[in-house]
Amino acid sequence: MNTQKIQEAKQRFGVIGNSPELLRAIDIALQVAPTDLSVLITGESGVGKEHFPKIIHQYSARKHNKYIAVNCGAIPEGTIDSELFGHEKGSFTGAISERNGYFAEANGGTIFLDEIGELPLSTQARLLRVLESGEYIKVGSSTVQKTNVRIVAATNVDLTEAIAQGRFRQDLFYRLSTIPIRVPALRERPGDIELLFRKFAFEVAEKYTIPNIHLTEQAKEKLLSYPWPGNVRQLKNITEQISLLSEQREITAEILDDYLPPVAKNLPVMFGIDAGQKDGSFANERQILYQILFDMRRDVTNLREQLNELMKNKVADIPAPDYSPEPKATTIDISGAGAHPYQPINEKGAPHHYSSIGGEAETVEETLSIQEGERELIRRALERHRGRRKFAAKDLGISERTLYRKIKALEIDDI
Numbered sequence: 001m002n003t004q005k006i007q008e009a010k011q012r013f014g015v016i017g018n019s020p021e022l023l024r025a026i027d028i029a030l031q032v033a034p035t036d037l038s039v040l041i042t043g044e045s046g047v048g049k050e051h052f053p054k055i056i057h058q059y060s061a062r063k064h065n066k067y068i069a070v071n072c073g074a075i076p077e078g079t080i081d082s083e084l085f086g087h088e089k090g091s092f093t094g095a096i097s098e099r100n101g102y103f104a105e106a107n108g109g110t111i112f113l114d115e116i117g118e119l120p121l122s123t124q125a126r127l128l129r130v131l132e133s134g135e136y137i138k139v140g141s142s143t144v145q146k147t148n149v150r151i152v153a154a155t156n157v158d159l160t161e162a163i164a165q166g167r168f169r170q171d172l173f174y175r176l177s178t179i180p181i182r183v184p185a186l187r188e189r190p191g192d193i194e195l196l197f198r199k200f201a202f203e204v205a206e207k208y209t210i211p212n213i214h215l216t217e218q219a220k221e222k223l224l225s226y227p228w229p230g231n232v233r234q235l236k237n238i239t240e241q242i243s244l245l246s247e248q249r250e251i252t253a254e255i256l257d258d259y260l261p262p263v264a265k266n267l268p269v270m271f272g273i274d275a276g277q278k279d280g281s282f283a284n285e286r287q288i289l290y291q292i293l294f295d296m297r298r299d300v301t302n303l304r305e306q307l308n309e310l311m312k313n314k315v316a317d318i319p320a321p322d323y324s325p326e327p328k329a330t331t332i333d334i335s336g337a338g339a340h341p342y343q344p345i346n347e348k349g350a351p352h353h354y355s356s357i358g359g360e361a362e363t364v365e366e367t368l369s370i371q372e373g374e375r376e377l378i379r380r381a382l383e384r385h386r387g388r389r390k391f392a393a394k395d396l397g398i399s400e401r402t403l404y405r406k407i408k409a410l411e412i413d414d415i
Contacts, residue, residue: 001023001024001027002027002030005030006023006026006027006030009026009029009030009055009059010026012058013051013054013055013058014051015048015051016192016195016196016199017189017191017192017195017196018191018192018195019184019188019189019191019192021182021184021188021189022183022184022189022192025052025181025182025183025184026052026055028179028181029052029055029056029059029181030055030059032056032179033055033056033057033058033059033060034059034060034061035060036150037178037179038131038150038151038152038153038175038176038177038178038179039052039053039056039151039152039153039176039178039179039180039181040116040153040154040155040159040173040176040177040178040179040180040181041053041152041153041154041155041180041181041182041183042154042155042156042159042180042181042182042183043154043156043182043183043184043185044156044185044229044231045156045230045231045233046186046230046231046232046233046234047183047184047185047186047231047232048183048231048232049114049154049156049183050069050112050114050154052152052154052181052183053067053069053110053112053152053154054067054112056110056150056152057109057110057112057150057152060110060150062108062109062110062150065106065107065108065109065110066105066106066107066108066109066110067106067109067110067112068102068105068106068109068110068111068112069111069112069114070083070084070102070111070112070113070114071114071115072113072114072115072116072118072119072401073114073115073118073399073400073401073402074115074390074393074399074400074401075400075401076400076401076404077120077401077404077405080119080120080123081122081123081126081139082095082099082101082139083101083102084101084102084103084123084126084127085101085103085104085126085136085137085138085139085145086098086099086100086101086103086104086138086139086145087099087101087138087139087140087141088138088139088140088141090140091138091139091140091141092139092140095139095140101136101138103130103136103145103147103149104145104147106147106149107147107148107149108148108149109149109150110149110150110151110152111149111150111151111152112152112153112154113127113151113152113153113154114153114154115154115155115156115399116153116154116155116159116176117155117156117157117159117162117167117168118399118401118402119168121167121169124168124169124172125169127151127172128169128171128172128175130147130149130151131151131172131175131176132175134146134147134148134149135147151176153176159173159177160173185228185231186228186231186232186235187227187228190224193223193224193228193235194215194220194223194224196232196235196236196239197215197223197235197239200235200236200239200240200243201213201214201239201242201243204239204240204243204244205243208243208244210243210244211249212243212249213242213243213246213249213250213251214249214250214251215251215256216250216251216252216253218252218253219251219252219253219255219256221253222253222256222257222260223256226260226263227263229263238259238260241259242255242256242259246259296373296374296376296377299373299376299377371410374406374410375410375412377396378392378396378403378406378407378410378412379412381393381395381396382412389403389404389407
């Protein structure tokens, strides 16, 4: 292990930490850089995988040519082939001119394919051909093009599990992972946590000309005991929040605890999964799905409570919302003698029924399905960010491509 070269790379690319696992990952990147072998970088979201393709490119013979980073999860499935391989004029709606893709633009250089596990299977087949022969075909063309590109890929999901589920090609996996590099999670390098905290705190203090913060011994212990599911990215965000929002410059364990979000230890029994598992496989995606489901359940519960309160207070003069395509009115006998003209209609056109005991409603049928709740969450995020899908996807904790698919599947109008 060339310690001097590793320290030089760390300083050049802003990599902070001295854990053996991190230094080993940097050493592998430096050793493989002079070759043209494909590299697969694995690790949880937020560990800093984006530093390693830059190290590989800058310490290779390709450093004077282009380096292009592509987030595969942020490109819609319908356009990703065009983005990567280019297209001919008129090959699809909106193709008003010929366009070179990233593989043509980066000829002689390096392409970093982040979130490689999000690639559609058809695109995976095209990518495999590039890896095997350096050949590709533009969308709408029959002419074979050649490219000389070094491919570095990264993923935060378990590709072996994706292969077993039929979502990723096994032959492409072996082509990409000629040299695997695993970036350790922050909880696996506890000796670097306080060092990173001090660095981020110093940067914020210097940038905004404010006094630097420092931790008490108890706060340091809490910082080290926290599991950091968001890794270095989460630690940086927390440090910036404390630096800017805390009135105290000496951060105690109690102050730190106010900024650390709780981490779920047990997930619902129906999923049969322990959220505290350490293997990291699909952990982030699962947490996102559970959070969405819990939020939808809370929204439905709140709606039910509000409707119950309205019925108990006999607010009959306020019309309930009609979710049917056309305005409809039905009647409901609440007390057995009268009719209510504002009974809501469900999406199938059938009335929702209220049950009552002693003339007061006790229960209300839930009017939102899981799909409706998901549609409402996505609409809120889009409205909050004025239709900008990139920021809405980040707010929801999903990739832009996943958001694009959900908008299409749920038939959500553009905001």
